[in-house]
Amino acid sequence: MNLAIARSTLVFFPMICVALFVALMAFGPAAQKLNIYGFFFNVCFWLTIPYAVIAIVTGWLAARAGRWATCIFVLILALLATIAFYSRFVEPKRIVIREHTLQVGTSLRIAFIADMHIGFFDGKERVQQIVDELNRLQVDVVAVGGDWTYEPTEPLTELLSPLAQLKHRIVAVLGNHDEGLPGMRVVEQLEPALRQLRVELIEGKIVIIDGVRIAGIGDRFAEKDKLPLFEVANTPHVVLGHNPDSIDRLHGTKIPLLLAGHTHGGQINVPIFTDWILSRFTNGKYKEGLYSDGNYRVFVTAGLGTVGLPLRLFQPPVIDIINLR
Numbered sequence: 417m418n419l420a421i422a423r424s425t426l427v428f429f430p431m432i433c434v435a436l437f438v439a440l441m442a443f444g445p446a447a448q449k450l451n452i453y454g455f456f457f458n459v460c461f462w463l464t465i466p467y468a469v470i471a472i473v474t475g476w477l478a479a480r481a482g483r484w485a486t487c488i489f490v491l492i493l494a495l496l497a498t499i500a501f502y503s504r505f506v507e508p509k510r511i512v513i514r515e516h517t518l519q520v521g522t523s524l525r526i527a528f529i530a531d532m533h534i535g536f537f538d539g540k541e542r543v544q545q546i547v548d549e550l551n552r553l554q555v556d557v558v559a560v561g562g563d564w565t566y567e568p569t570e571p572l573t574e575l576l577s578p579l580a581q582l583k584h585r586i587v588a589v590l591g592n593h594d595e596g597l598p599g600m601r602v603v604e605q606l607e608p609a610l611r612q613l614r615v616e617l618i619e620g621k622i623v624i625i626d627g628v629r630i631a632g633i634g635d636r637f638a639e640k641d642k643l644p645l646f647e648v649a650n651t652p653h654v655v656l657g658h659n660p661d662s663i664d665r666l667h668g669t670k671i672p673l674l675l676a677g678h679t680h681g682g683q684i685n686v687p688i689f690t691d692w693i694l695s696r697f698t699n700g701k702y703k704e705g706l707y708s709d710g711n712y713r714v715f716v717t718a719g720l721g722t723v724g725l726p727l728r729l730f731q732p733p734v735i736d737i738i739n740l741r
Contacts, residue, residue: 419486422474426493429467433460450567454536457726461504468497503684503729508722509542511549515737518706518715520653520672524628526738527553527584530561530658530677531719533593534575535568537726544578546720549735551583557625558584559738560615561677562591562635562658565602566723572602572609579613587616587623587630591658591678593723595638620644622652628740633657633665641665654740660702663714674714675738679703681718685730704731 437456444452471494478487527550534543550558568575579586593599594606610617618632622644631652634640636659643665646652651670655662660676679697681704682690695701700709704718720733 419474419478419481419483422470422477423486423490426467426471426474426490433463450536457504457537461500464497464501464504468494468501471497499729503727507728507732508538508726509545510732511545511720512732512734513549513553513737514734515739516706516715517739517741518673518713520740522628522653522740524557524626524653524740525555526675526740527555527558528561528675528715528717528736528738529558529720530717531563531591531680531721531723532560533563533566533721533723535566537566538721539570540575540578542721543576546735547578547582551581553584553735553737555584555737558582558586559630559656559675560586560588561656561675561717562589563593563677563719563721563723564588564590564606564610565594565600566721567600568602572605573612576609576613579610579615582614585616585625586614587618587625587632587656589617589619589632589634589656589658592635592637595635595640597635597637618656622646622650628653631655631671633662635659636662643669643671659698660707660714660716661699663700663707663709663712666712667710672711672713674712675717676702676714677717677719679716679718680722680728681716681731681734683722683725683728683731 440452441449471490475487475491594602607617619634622629622631629650629652631644633643633655641657641662654673654675655671657674657676659678663674666674679694679702682694694703700707702716704716706713706715717736718731718734722728
């Protein structure tokens with residue numbers, strides 16, 4: 417094997433693939449762009465496996481020939497290809513469970529999820545996986561913080577049908593992608609589908625679960641994140657929303673906590689860079705976890721799905737167990 421040719425091929429092949437993808441997305445037929453996008457991330461990303469194997473073999477041959485610089489370089493390429501495969505096909509399919517205890521003056525155990533983005537890259541099988549995980553948990557209620565969908569091409573009642581198997585009560589609000597901000601607006605199809613599957617939509621409402629009052633607010637981009645009316649004596653203990661910036665809706669009230677999603681924890685969690693990106697998308701520079709704004713707090717889940725790039729790296733999908741105390 418000519419090591420120089422092999423090294424050049426390993427360098428230029430991914431560059432050509434990316435350039436072709438960008439050109440097709442920029443100049444290809446508008447009606448086919450979603451298919452081009454899917455082909456690149458579903459089919460072309462599988463090429464990372466033979467690419468990594470070829471890079472490893474090239475590195476081994478370079479080491480035998482004493483070409484250590486070439487060996488190290490192509491092994492780095494093999495590592496990058498492996499990371500690309502993992503971030504596309506492994507980590508996004510995981511689900512981790514994390515527990516948190518938050519003080520609000522009353523007790524409830526909530527399984528909090530958001531940002532499933534069922535549709536183009538994840539379908540019914542992913543919903544089934546999420547429901548199976550939720551059914552293994554001992555919780556009082558499941559709360560969903562919006563962004564159910566992402567460019568769905570099948571009927572939502574069918575895509576989300578495993579929700580009917582959920583053994584827990586489930587309350588929910590919608591997110592910006594459900595509202596078509598950006599993407600396909602699916603509210604008119606999503607709301608009846610969720611009701612048919614026994615999901616309680618609580619936007620603009622207050623529900624009481626084991627004595628705990630939970631208020632629902634809609635998406636901030638859709639200007640639907642106003643609190644429902646309530647008497648001071650019946651102040652909600654927690655608000656379920658989508659965008660963590662909606663914490664400003666708590667100002668002037670005695671509501672201590674907002675549960676939100678929206679950020680995905682950055683999806684690709686690179687120190688400094690991810691924080692910088694998220695600082696451009698949320699006023700409060702939210703990523704994941706608990707944040708304080710004076711006397712108010714917002715808990716931000718990293719969510720379960722992906723949007724834009726269907727990749728997750730060092731930020732696995734999560735179900736957050738919120739123990740209210």
